[in-house]
Amino acid sequence: MSKSSLKQTLKNLETKKISIRELNQDYLKRIKEKENLNVFIHFSEENVLKQIDNLEKDNSAKKLKGIPIAIKDLFCTKSMPTTAASKILENFNPTYESFVTQKLLDEGSIFVGKTNLDEFAMGSATNTSFFGNTINPLSKENEPLAPGGSSGGSAAAVAADLCLGATGTDTGGSIRQPASFCGVVGIKPTYGLCSRWGIAAFASSLDQAGIFSHNVEDASILLQSIAGFDQRDSTSAKVDIPNYFENLDDDLNGKTVGIPKEYSIDGTPMEISEIWDNAIKVLEKKGVKIKNISLPHSKYALPTYYIIAPAEASSNLARYDGVKYGFRSDEIDSLDEMYENTRAQGFGREVKRRILIGTYVLSAGYYDAYYLKAQKVRKLIADDFNKAFKECDFIVTPTAPSAAFPLNEKQNDPIKMYLNDVFTVPASLAGLPGISIPFGEDKNNLPLGIQILGKHFDEQQVFNAAVSLERSYE
Amino acid sequence: MNNLIKGEKHDWEMVIGLEIHAQVKSNSKLFSSSSTKFGSSPNSQVSLVDAAMPGMLPVINKYCVEQAVKTGVGLNAKINNYSVFDRKNYFYADLPQGYQISQYKYPIVGEGKVTIDFKDGTSKDIRIVRLHLEQDAGKSLHDQNPSKTYVDLNRSGVALMEIVSEPDIRTPDEAGMYISKIRSILMYLDTCDGNMQEGSLRADVNISVRKPGDEYGTRCEIKNLNSIKFIKQAINYEAKRQIEILESGGSIEQNTMLFNTSTGKTRPMRNKEEAHDYRYFPDPDLLPLEISEEEIGKIKSSIPKLPDELKNKFIEIYKLSNYDASVLTAEKQTSDYFNETINSDSELKNHAKIVVNWITSELFSLLNKNNQDLNNSPVSPENLGQLIKLISKNEISGKIAKDVLEDMFSSGKTARQIVDEKGLQQVTDQGEIAKVIDEVIAENPKMVEQYLAGKDKLLGFFVGQAMKLTKGKANPKMLNDILKQKLNKKN
Numbered sequence: 001m002s003k004s005s006l007k008q009t010l011k012n013l014e015t016k017k018i019s020i021r022e023l024n025q026d027y028l029k030r031i032k033e034k035e036n037l038n039v040f041i042h043f044s045e046e047n048v049l050k051q052i053d054n055l056e057k058d059n060s061a062k063k064l065k066g067i068p069i070a071i072k073d074l075f076c077t078k079s080m081p082t083t084a085a086s087k088i089l090e091n092f093n094p095t096y097e098s099f100v101t102q103k104l105l106d107e108g109s110i111f112v113g114k115t116n117l118d119e120f121a122m123g124s125a126t127n128t129s130f131f132g133n134t135i136n137p138l139s140k141e142n143e144p145l146a147p148g149g150s151s152g153g154s155a156a157a158v159a160a161d162l163c164l165g166a167t168g169t170d171t172g173g174s175i176r177q178p179a180s181f182c183g184v185v186g187i188k189p190t191y192g193l194c195s196r197w198g199i200a201a202f203a204s205s206l207d208q209a210g211i212f213s214h215n216v217e218d219a220s221i222l223l224q225s226i227a228g229f230d231q232r233d234s235t236s237a238k239v240d241i242p243n244y245f246e247n248l249d250d251d252l253n254g255k256t257v258g259i260p261k262e263y264s265i266d267g268t269p270m271e272i273s274e275i276w277d278n279a280i281k282v283l284e285k286k287g288v289k290i291k292n293i294s295l296p297h298s299k300y301a302l303p304t305y306y307i308i309a310p311a312e313a314s315s316n317l318a319r320y321d322g323v324k325y326g327f328r329s330d331e332i333d334s335l336d337e338m339y340e341n342t343r344a345q346g347f348g349r350e351v352k353r354r355i356l357i358g359t360y361v362l363s364a365g366y367y368d369a370y371y372l373k374a375q376k377v378r379k380l381i382a383d384d385f386n387k388a389f390k391e392c393d394f395i396v397t398p399t400a401p402s403a404a405f406p407l408n409e410k411q412n413d414p415i416k417m418y419l420n421d422v423f424t425v426p427a428s429l430a431g432l433p434g435i436s437i438p439f440g441e442d443k444n445n446l447p448l449g450i451q452i453l454g455k456h457f458d459e460q461q462v463f464n465a466a467v468s469l470e471r472s473y474e
Numbered sequence: 475m476n477n478l479i480k481g482e483k484h485d486w487e488m489v490i491g492l493e494i495h496a497q498v499k500s501n502s503k504l505f506s507s508s509s510t511k512f513g514s515s516p517n518s519q520v521s522l523v524d525a526a527m528p529g530m531l532p533v534i535n536k537y538c539v540e541q542a543v544k545t546g547v548g549l550n551a552k553i554n555n556y557s558v559f560d561r562k563n564y565f566y567a568d569l570p571q572g573y574q575i576s577q578y579k580y581p582i583v584g585e586g587k588v589t590i591d592f593k594d595g596t597s598k599d600i601r602i603v604r605l606h607l608e609q610d611a612g613k614s615l616h617d618q619n620p621s622k623t624y625v626d627l628n629r630s631g632v633a634l635m636e637i638v639s640e641p642d643i644r645t646p647d648e649a650g651m652y653i654s655k656i657r658s659i660l661m662y663l664d665t666c667d668g669n670m671q672e673g674s675l676r677a678d679v680n681i682s683v684r685k686p687g688d689e690y691g692t693r694c695e696i697k698n699l700n701s702i703k704f705i706k707q708a709i710n711y712e713a714k715r716q717i718e719i720l721e722s723g724g725s726i727e728q729n730t731m732l733f734n735t736s737t738g739k740t741r742p743m744r745n746k747e748e749a750h751d752y753r754y755f756p757d758p759d760l761l762p763l764e765i766s767e768e769e770i771g772k773i774k775s776s777i778p779k780l781p782d783e784l785k786n787k788f789i790e791i792y793k794l795s796n797y798d799a800s801v802l803t804a805e806k807q808t809s810d811y812f813n814e815t816i817n818s819d820s821e822l823k824n825h826a827k828i829v830v831n832w833i834t835s836e837l838f839s840l841l842n843k844n845n846q847d848l849n850n851s852p853v854s855p856e857n858l859g860q861l862i863k864l865i866s867k868n869e870i871s872g873k874i875a876k877d878v879l880e881d882m883f884s885s886g887k888t889a890r891q892i893v894d895e896k897g898l899q900q901v902t903d904q905g906e907i908a909k910v911i912d913e914v915i916a917e918n919p920k921m922v923e924q925y926l927a928g929k930d931k932l933l934g935f936f937v938g939q940a941m942k943l944t945k946g947k948a949n950p951k952m953l954n955d956i957l958k959q960k961l962n963k964k965n
Contacts, residue, residue: 076529089528096522098529200528204758233531234760312758315561318572319526323625335623339565362563362753371755 006067006164006218013066020066021052024110027068031112031162037135039156041073042080043113051079051110062108064225070157070166073114074121075101075209076198080111084200085119085129088320088327088346098198099233100167100209100226107225112163115153119348120317121174121202124420126152127407128350136182136404138446145404145446148178148420151212155182158212165222166212171202172305173400173424175210176436180399180449183438185219185466186212190457191431192237195230201316203309204235206428216437216467220244223459239457247460250468253287257465258392262298263423265401272398272448275440279396279450282472283465291392295384300377301426306418307361307374308429313351314358320346353414382430389455394465397423399436399449427453435466439473477644478686481717486683488713489690490649491641494656495634496666497610497674498541504609504633505532505575512672516615516626524631526570531759534559538633539763541665542582542607543773545635548659548780549602551586553770557606557763563753568612568625576636578754581606582763588659589782590651591800600652601640610634635666641680641690646706653677653702654804658781662806676700681709682726683716691716692726696733696740708733712740784809792816792826801834807848808833814855815862822859825866832862836876840883853882861889869893870900874946901948904956907940910948911957914939915964925961933957 004012012018028045048068055066076082076094083089097105104111118128125146126134134152136145137160147156151168155178158166168175170188179186187210194209201207209226213219224244230236259280264273284290322328322342329341347355361370388395401422427434432453439450450469454462478485503510506523523530546553560578583605591597612630616623637656643649657675660666667674677700682693696712699705711733716726731740756762779787781803788799788809803809816822816829837858841851861878864870870878870893881892893899901907914936915922925932936957941948 076527082528084528092528094527094529096527196529197531198529201759232533234533235758311755315563315573315753315755318563318565319528319570321565321572323567324525324570325527335567359753362755364751364753367753367755 003161003214004164005214006221009067009164010064020055020110023066024048024052024068024112027112027162030160034137034160034162037137037156037160038132039115039134039153039160039162040070040113041083041085041116041129041131041153044080047079048110048112055108055110058108062106064104064222065108067109067165068112068163069104069109069222070112070115070154070163071101072117072151072154072166072168074117074169074200074202075167076200077101077111077114080114082114082200083130084121085117085131086320086347086351087130088342089200090130090327092326094198096198099195099230100199102198103226103228104167112157115151115157115166117153118150118174119351120200120313121150121169121171121207122313122350122354123149124173124177124417125149125405125407126156126178128348130348133407135407138183138404144407146181146407146409148181148400148404150174150178151186152178152181154212155179155184155186158182158184158214164214165218167226168210168212169199169202170208170210170424170428171206171309172428173421175212176424176434176449176451177400177420179212179436180438180447180451181404183447184212184214185216185435185437185470186210187219187223187435187459187462188428188433189223189227189459190237190433192235193227193239193241193433193457193459195228195233195236197230197232197236201312203312204316205312206305206309208428216435216463216470217245217248219435220248220463220467237457242460244460244463248467249464250471251286252283252465252468254289255287255394255465256289256291256392257283258291258293258388258395260293260295260298260388260395260397262295263397265422268398268401269403269442271403271440271442272401275448275450276396276398279439279469282469283396286468286472293388293392293395295381295388295426297377297380297384298426301381301429302418302422304374304377304381305421305425305429306357307370308378310354310358311362311371311374312358314355314362317347317351317355322346350414378429381426385427385430385432385453393454394458394461395453396465397451397453399423399451403442403444403446403448423451427451432456433459433462435462437466437470437473439469479713479717481721483721484685486713486717487686488644488646488709489641489682489684489693490643490645490709491680492637492639492643492649492652493678493680494637494639494653495676495678496545496637496656496660498538498607498633498635499664499666500535500538500541500633502535502537503631504535504538504607506631508631510632512669512674514628516624516628518628520627520630524570524627526572532575532757534760534763535633538607539582539765540773541633542605542635543765543770544663544777545637545660545665546583546586546605547774547777548663548665549583549586549588549605549637549656551602551605552584553765554580554582554584555765555767555770556580557582559607559757559760559763560754561757562608564750566611566614567623568614568627568630570612570627570630574609574611575757575760576608576754577606580762582765588652588655590648590655591796592651593797595796598642598648600642600648603638603640605635605637608634608636641682641693646709649679649709650702650706653705655781658804658806662778662780670700670702673700677705679705679709679712681712681716683713683720691720692728694726694729694731694740696731697743699733704733704735707738708740711738715740781806781809788812792823794826794830798827798830798834802830805848811848811851811855815859818856818859819863821866822862825862828862828866829859832858832879836879840880844883852884852886853879857882857888864889864893868900868902868949870898871946871948871950874898874900898947901944902952904952907944907948907952908956908960910940910943911936911953911960913943915960922961922964926964933961936961
């Protein structure tokens with residue numbers, strides 16, 4: 001059965017071919033059938049039915065009325081608990097709604113559930129979650145595959161057709177890499193396009209909300225819905241949000257694409273080089289000028305990222321201390337013990353590892369050598385992109401260095417795991433928009449993604465290039 | 475001036491620097507819209523941001539920034555167009571975020587200075603290193619339950635200005651004068667309410683001792699002192715403690731101390747192993763703070779006259795002494811009261827010195843006695859002005875005026891009402907006074923004899939008797955003159 005798109009579904013609802021209830025019951029059925037994938041941390045059929053009831057009583061026209069959407073469990077929601085996939089927030093029920101989810105609610109969408117992720121979005125396989133692994137829906141019978149991460153639950157929810165779209169967050173690749181692994185579209189917009197208000201923070205200067213969907217058109221519709229200025233987030237941008245969908249234009253004739261030589265990395269599987277070449281050929285045929293560009297500091301992106309992100313995380317996660325909300329250890333004889341035991345028992349290994357790294361790089365005597373230097377390199381990486389974008393309209397690279405890997409691989413090797421982000425991290429450090437779209441398969445028929453990067457707030461160009469490539473691939 | 479203190483073996487000099495924490499006068503907190511009202515019920519003024527709920531973000535309160543800039547101007551300091559908020563990371567139960575948002579490398583205000591005036595007419599500049607904005611923490615309540623600590627987050631996130639001085643202070647008195655002067659400036663600017671009892675203004679004191687001419691010694695920091703009295707006590711105790719250690723051959727360990735207000739002693743707060751590494755770094759949730767010259771100019775133009783400026787004005791216009799003028803301008807409410815009083819009647823301008831005296835001695839002592847504040851004085855500036863006019867026009871004597879003021883204070887009546895009702899008008903009729911004097915002379919022939927024999931002091935006796943007969947209403951000068959005249963005639 002081919003999955004129906006958001007665009008088509010909106011049409012079907014409008015022409016009354018299908019009712020909101022029928023539509024969502026179809027999704028509910030599939031969600032229950034696919035429980036074994038462990039896509040959701042929180043799912044309540046009752047809650048979905050209640051939302052349907054409410055929408056049926058609501059006569060106003062809404063852009064996404066009745067559309068089933070899955071929410072990464074890092075967004076605070078009033079109607080469902082919010083855990084960040086951590087024991088430390090196991091029973092946390094926010095009294096407030098994040099900016100992004102509020103916008104989706106305002107437009108009438110239905111939240112089918114809260115999706116699994118790596119604990120506090122720290123990971124690349126959705127295997128650091130306190131609530132267990134999510135299984136990639138494309139797995140073969142006896143070989144469960146990782147869905148990527150950290151937004152693996154959301155990517156899997158779209159891939160398994162458990163919703164028509166899902167929210168994700170991307171700090172170093174957490175939308176684009178799982179999109180690539182699960183064969184769906186995933187966009188991380190420019191830093192500042194969507195408010196971070198109400199998203200549990202991992203690394204504030206990098207965290208950005210985005211969208212998973214079945215195709216580029218759907219992504220363009222959904223991104224417009226969650227974007228916009230928010231005065232409660234000082235890093236939120238005051239920019240006009242265009243109608244990305246209406247403005248979609250797959251004619252790329254006369255545009256220039258940048259191909260960064262630094263993204264050819266030794267050890268990248270042949271198939272990945274092939275789909276990259278293939279994408280370049282397709283673009284060339286469409287009249288796009290091919291420009292070889294250099295992003296010389298990209299090779300430092302990964303170490304830079306793994307200093308800055310943990311540094312910010314070590315401070316952002318200090319608020320989970322057992323004092324005010326969330327988990328508190330029972331074994332308390334003093335204030336220090338409360339902190340130690342609460343955090344030792346409440347956080348998982350990967351989160352603790354990053355808190356330790358972050359604390360270390362900010363410590364007196366190490367700050368200049370690590371954190372300050374990393375900030376300088378980050379600036380150089382951003383400058384590289386700025387220079388490159390003087391010569392091209394968008395950049396095309398592979399999304400990830402591999403297809404989805406078996407669930408238990410790399411479990412005990414954090415460095416190998418961190419390498420998953422090698423192609424996605426540079427744009428995160430520069431705050432640029434990036435999309436991943438499926439653009440080929442490896443020898444095991446697993447999807448491979450192509451990444452398109454654009455200038456700051458030029459999501460339209462990213463969508464245009466993506467829809468053009470997508471249409472020629474289908 | 476000799477500022478040295480004697481030890482057993484040497485003379486020692488104190489080297490003191492202050493970090494003043496002044497709560498910014500603002501209705502809402504530094505990064506949230508919660509109220510800052512003092513004394514509200516616990517945790518009633520706590521927003522999602524103040525409680526550091528997941529995903530909550532700080533947004534700078536522009537008014538607090540303006541208040542800091544204003545204060546910077548008042549401290550004759552450089553305003554920085556670019557400043558950065560940093561996170562100071564440490565764990566404590568009343569610090570919900572696990573970090574305090576402060577300013578570290580790039581404060582909003584740079585170097586400045588304030589002047590303190592001594593009674594002998596000299597003055598001294600104390601240099602300011604910087605002023606930065608930061609959040610206050612909440613409050614841990616340890617005395618509510620034997621086995622639990624409660625946390626009140628009402629204060630969490632309230633804006634503070636930390637004003638750091640150079641170690642230019644040499645005595646406990648200078649420290650007291652310095653903090654009084656800062657308090658005065660902040661209150662003139664209306665950027666802090668200056669209420670030390672409620673903790674709106676508190677100070678950390680850095681102190682070391684040295685032999686005169688030596689390098690600075692190792693310092694200790696005494697935390698969180700909230701009265702000038704305690705600041706002086708703490709400095710005296712701590713200096714003595716350090717001197718004793720040094721004179722017995724020991725060395726000072728750099729430490730953070732707490733001052734016990736009931737014993738008057740300082741003790742270490744934590745030892746070296748527990749010393750914090752605050753891991754300062756720029757807060758990624760906030761953009762750097764940029765203020766244009768134009769904005770600074772706008773704020774500058776809104777600033778009222780400050781104490782030093784006002785002091786000079788008073789000296790020039792009213793010919794007051796430096797000391798009178800500095801007493802008058804030390805607190806804004808005093809100079810305001812003076813201004814209102816002297817402007818209530820054009821004739822009072824020629825009696826400025828009398829106005830100062832009546833405010834700073836008579837009215838102040840009444841207020842003190844009744845535990846009241848000039849701000850809610852039962853005697854209005856206009857009414858005091860009226861009283862002073864009655865004195866200056868010889869309608870009542872100074873002595874009677876004191877009783878009238880007391881009456882005004884308790885009854886709320888005007889001076890004129892009281893004088894009329896009680897018939898306190900001064901007797902200025904020469905004939906009437908002469909009649910009374912004749913009576914006194916006639917009744918005390920022996921005394922007159924003694925006076926004439928050279929016992930001049932007895933003049934006071936005759937004045938007293940005459941005053942008694944006029945119920946104090948006789949004009950003292952006239953009484954004196956006529957009395958002398960009459961007595962001398964007897965000669």
